[in-house]
Amino acid sequence: MGRIGRWATLVAVMAAGMLLVISPLACAPRHKPSPPSASTPIVRVRLLVARDNVAIRAALAPTVRAFSEKQALRVNLPGTSDVALTLKDNRWLIGGVPIPGGGVLTMWQADDGTVSINGRTYRGRFRFIPAGGNTFDVVNDVDIDGYVKSVVPRELLKSWGEEAYKAQAIVARTYALYEARTAGLRRQWDVYPDQRSQVYGGCQDESEKSRAAVDDTTGVVVAYGQLNHERIFKTYFSACCGGVTQSAADAFGEAYQVPLSDQNLHGLCSAANNYNWGPVEISKDELTRRLRDYGRRRGRAERDMAKVSKLEIQLVNRFNRPIRFVVTDTNGSRFSLTGEELRNAVNAGTSKDEPARLLSSFCKVVCDPTNETIRFVDGHGNGHGVGLCQWCSEIRSEAGLRHEDIVLSAYPRARLVRAY
Ligand SMILES: [Zn+2]
Incomplete structure (x- = not known):
């Protein structure tokens, strides 16, 4: 019996009495990820680091393929209980059942949000990357708009205006794309899922308002430079500037850039909780x-x-x-x-x-x-105070400014351009 045939018949009885069936995929020999649009960039989020197991649950059967293999396999997981994914001696096991081949294991969902990893669902696909010993990292490859839909609600208050949401969507999109095109070039992932980049919790964090804000601004990013030769930059943002921002050069020792220079906002965000603090x-x-x-x-x-x-x-x-x-x-x-x-x-x-x-x-x-x-x-503000101030954005949104103007007022001499 050939290798695929052998795996096609693999059936394991789970402890919970559920069936785990691993079978070859009926379609093309090489399964390709299918982003919403061929031109929408993917951002790679490193969800988990050096784990020796993760809990997986799937409402619809996902497909998997180890790097050394040509054939993707469909995995019927129990939809109502967790199954452990582990790595032992370079072999992947799902619920104790070995997956053929070795190296990075890629998992494609049948549909966005149908697979949960440690209780959270996500858009896009997952890569499980061996990280030494029997540990592995979990990376979620998600299209940039799907990513931003989850990020924006973690940054802004629920009650805030639609224009503030759209402004944050543009800024979050630019930030992630910048990371992907700089730090991401040197590693197998682009962004952290926390404040080291932007807080990302997957599907559960999305809201109607964030989905609308992202869809209404799709492809739009902030850039700076000569007309038609603009480049995106690291669009820093923070919760509350306290009335005066600082430049990225002063805050982080970066090269001076006009859009990330310091600004006097003259107390625009004085309604914020932390506008004044101390002692x-x-x-x-x-x-x-x-x-x-x-x-x-x-x-x-x-x-x-x-x-x-x-x-x-x-x-x-x-x-x-x-x-x-x-x-x-x-x-x-x-x-x-x-x-x-x-x-x-x-x-x-x-x-x-x-x-x-x-x-x-x-x-x-x-x-x-x-x-x-x-x-x-005599403390003022919350956060590093570089770039866009979220409280200033909301005040501008309440005052009737459009999101384009909110973003451009935060980054002097920048322009909005389409990245895709
Ligand atoms: Zn402010």
């Missing part, structure tokens, strides 16, 4: 511990610093937003950090409920050499 207090001992920890993780000089003696603003931008801080330790050594580096150092390893956290680096510092406590006061 936030932290002891010098605790700040020292966090700075050393940050230095250790980043390979920076702060790891060997003596106790914090003083913290001061070193530099502000042209609209008086602090962009650099300097820490002096008890030995007199000075350590200069950008605002975002300081915020990351202070917040690293803390939970959202931790009171000693900085919502932004847009604040003043009260630091008395004789006092054991440092106070961050």
Whole structure:
């Protein structure tokens, strides 16, 4: 019996009494993914890292193919209970039943959202990529619009305006495409499913409003450059700028770009919850511990610093937003950090409920050499404050601005172009 014939008859009885049947696919020998339109770009989301198993459930039978094989196989999974996908000695097992071949395992859904991975459903296909030992990463290859439909509702409040939703859809689409065309070129995936890129939770996160916003703006991205030679850029956005944005150059040390320069919004988003915050207090001992920890993780000089003696603003931008801080330790050594580096150092390893956290680096510092406590006061905004401010967008949406104008006001001298 040939290999395919052997697998065609493979039947395993599941513990739950359900049947798992793996059979060859009746159609063409090579199964190809079928994005909604041939020209819609795919974004590859790394959902899970170095897992030794994931729980799979399928309402409709998906097809799978290991990299070494030509033939895709249909897998009838029980639709009402989970089955484990595992990797043992380079062989894939679904519910304990081996799948022929080795290497990356690709799974195509019969229809979007019919396969759940660890309880969540997604559009597009899945790739299970061996990651050493018997572990594997899970990557979801999804068309960019399907991806953005899930991302936008996690970024904005449900009650916010349609134009704010459309603006965010354009910005989220551009951000993901930029990542795919830069960092993604060097790896088998493009974006994280969390705040390191954008929060992505699959089908369950989509809303009517986000689907409409994405469909109404399909293909539209933000770009910058000479007419007809525009290029997309990393369209940073954050929750609340606190009235003044900072440039990507100041915040992240990137090359200066006009669309990502600093802007004075003159308190446009002052209705936001976190427009004003503080004071936030932290002891010098605790700040020292966090700075050393940050230095250790980043390979920076702060790891060997003596106790914090003083913290001061070193530099502000042209609209008086602090962009650099300097820490002096008890030995007199000075350590200069950008605002975002300081915020990351202070917040690293803390939970959202931790009171000693900085919502932004847009604040003043009260630091008395004789006092054991440092106070961050007169704080404004939430997030890094680069690029589009979501609260400013919503205020503009409420004021009747169209999404095109909302996006372009956030990125000076940028243009909207069609990417597909
Ligand atoms: Zn703002």
